Amino acid sequence: MRKLIHTLVFIAACAGCSAHAGTVLLISIDGLPPRYVTEARRFNLSIPTLRSFVERGAYASGVIAVTPTVTYPNHTTMVTGVLPAQHGITTNTTFDPLNVNRDGWFWYAEDIRVPTLWSAASAAKLRTASVNWPVTVGDRNIDFLLPEYWRTSTADDSKLLRALTRPEGLLERLERKVGTAFVDGNTDTLESDRVRTRYALEILRNERPQFMAVHLVALDGTQHRDGP
Secondary structure, three states: OOOOOOEEEEOOOOOOOOOOOOOEEEEEEOOOOOHHHHOOOOOOOOOHHHHHHHHHOOOOOOOOOOOOOOHHHHHHHHHHOOOHHHHOOOOOEOOOOOOOOOOOEOOEHHHOOOOOHHHHHHHOOOOEEEEOOOOOEOOOOOOEEEOOOOOOOOOHHHHHHHHHOEOOOHHHHHHHHHOOOOOOOOOOOHHHHHHHHHHHHHHHHHHOOOEEEEEEOHHHHHHHHHOO
């Protein structure tokens, strides 16, 4: 399985949000080649928000991914600054040749061997948040946590997510405000990313984290199914 990961990092308050000055928002659009943004006119892409970041901010023309170039090692490198051999997340799924773990992925934060941006922020007494970021299940350094997780992709996964979010009751509270159930991490439709974005906006507006990471996956799913 091949994944091309590129990340946009925005050090600013989210447009249209009331997150206070000093918020760092890290957004990963999984599967996004930088040329789709930097050469948007060439591809006839109407992406005004992303193009405005290029026009008004700073950007790189490309990113060299770590090996292997799959989601979980690369996203863990983004938040640790070290290679997979050091942080311990060497692929998406755990080593399980006998399938005892039933296709389990590296979902759990305790498997990361080095400090993360969340642990550094927490040590500095900053409020932290994460929506659908890989390898965050059980991360006690994240104050407002909606982890990327799934098991059976059935209704029971919603129960699992309610048990794994923190603080207790956060997911139920957000569901009432958003009016739509949260989605598990294995759902990669465009609508699922809209739901994740709405939840992230609610956290930004109401909890005012000083560091927050959001992982959007619809484009990656599309690239796997229909991309070159």
